[in-house]
Amino acid sequence: MSIDPANTVVTRRRFLKDGMLVPLAFAVAGGSVSTLFLRRTDAQGFYLRPPGALEEKRFLAACIKCGKCAQACPYNSIKMLGGEAGIGIGTPHIIAREVPCYLCPDIPCAKTCPSGALDRKLEDVEKIRMGTAVIIDRENCLSLRGLRCEVCYLQCPLIDKAITIEPRHNQRTGVHSIMEPVIHRDKCVGCGICENACVRDKPVIKVIKSPVEQKDYYEF
Amino acid sequence: MSFKWWPIRRTLQLLAIALIASPLFGLNIFHGNLAAGEIFGIGLADPLAFMQATLASHVFVAEFLGAALIITAVYVVSGGRTFCGWVCPMYLLAELGEKLRLRLGTGERTFSLNGTRWALVITAVLAVLTGVPVFEILSPFGIASRAIMFRAWLPLLLVFAILVVEVCVVRRVWCRTLCPVGGFYTLLGSISPIRIGFSKERCTMCGECSRVCPVEEVLVPSLADKKLQIVSGDCTRCGDCIDICPENALGVDIWYK
DSSP: OOOOGGGGOOOHHHHHIIIIIHHHHHHHHHHHHHHTTOOOGGGGOOOOOOTTBOOHHHHHHHOOOOOHHHHHOTTOOEEEOOGGGGGGTTOEEEOTTTSOOOOOTTOHHHHHOSSSSBOTTOOOGGGOOSOEEEEOOGGGOTTTTTOSOOHHHHHOTTBTTTEEEEEEEOTTTSSSEEEEEEEOTTTOOOOOHHHHHOOSSSOSEEEEOOOOOOOOTTOO | OOOOSHHHHHHHHHHHHHHHHGGGGTOOSEEEOSSEEEETTEEEEOHHHHHHHHHHHOOOOHHHHHHHHHHHHHHHHHOTTHHHHHTOHHHHHHHHHHHHHHHHTOOOBOOOTTHHHHHHHHHHHHHHHHSSOHHHHHOHHHHHHHHHHHOOOTTHHHHHHHHHHHHHTBTTHIIIIIOHHHHHHHHHTTSOSOEEEEOTTTOOOOOHHHHHOTTHHHHHHHHHTTOSEEOOTTOOOOOHHHHHOTTOOEEEESSOO
């Protein structure tokens, strides 16, 4: 094959066809295929993001899926999401029931994030807000049934701040107390250690998306 | 045989994969992947990942910009699409696919090199419109590195699909026409003084170089016009033309001519 300069001339027709129509066709095809997968991750429920994560929508915008946070985690708490997460594929999350966040004092995962999806300036673990623990199943909670369980309270890294025990009269037996674990959402960091520690087969305490604060007339 | 470039280039391509895999073996040299990484504590970032994340999230991190600038500077100095030819795992796979394609004798078609620049524009527009760095979901080198780092095998189907298309239908379509990262480096690729140089006295017009070149529309006109260097930013600086030339008419220049 020798080199023929005549073959290298770019005509207007060829320029339009190869330079614009072909890429456009690819863009349309690629775009239509990808929209099938482009679902918001929160459409599938709540994902517990690593410490310092931005609010979910902006987190997805800033995360470039480099995996450094997961590599930095000494407990392997941070896992990467799979295809079930739609556009969140390859983004980090924590499955508290498997391995919760143990709140390293130096927060290595947030420090290593290159893009600001996790706040690298976060210094104080008590300022972390990954979510809020809630007793989702009061009927199955052993403490609320009058037993001395209180495992979530005892395991809480912010014991007596994020979870306190509030004793009250047990109306069922009439002579005992109910030692109720109460979660204080202004202190709870959402690390998931309580969810991990819950002794029931299905955890009755779970980390959920932090509720939005609502101002009302009873503020004082 | 005389000096060849390809063993060095292949070593570098494999080294990139080895670095991404290194944390699995407890090594503390490199973390992250080709979108953003850290070598000996120095942050490195794909400029396209920086652009998308910043456009989508409106979060500006100065260190991220610095990391992206380091990488941009390295490839502006080395010139062309050096990242593609010397580092990117997808390019390595595409090269292996090309070997298979030549054996099968299929898919002679090619699409225009302009596509990569369109892909770059589309990537930026999509990041703004959707508020998600969309290319980071689809990036074959991102998918490949997450497969290595976290055993996330399933997305490799996309890489496999690209390879099937490349082998059977359109030659090297991802790297040549579709990859926005290639498009980005193409824009800056012609600045560098490091270029493929050409000695017209030695050239016998045998055409061996254009047979191995992944972007022959850049190589062929330069040779036909008796230019002294391949100037275009589309050149991946892979050096395959130098290795194949029986007359030693091609070489690496380190300054403009």
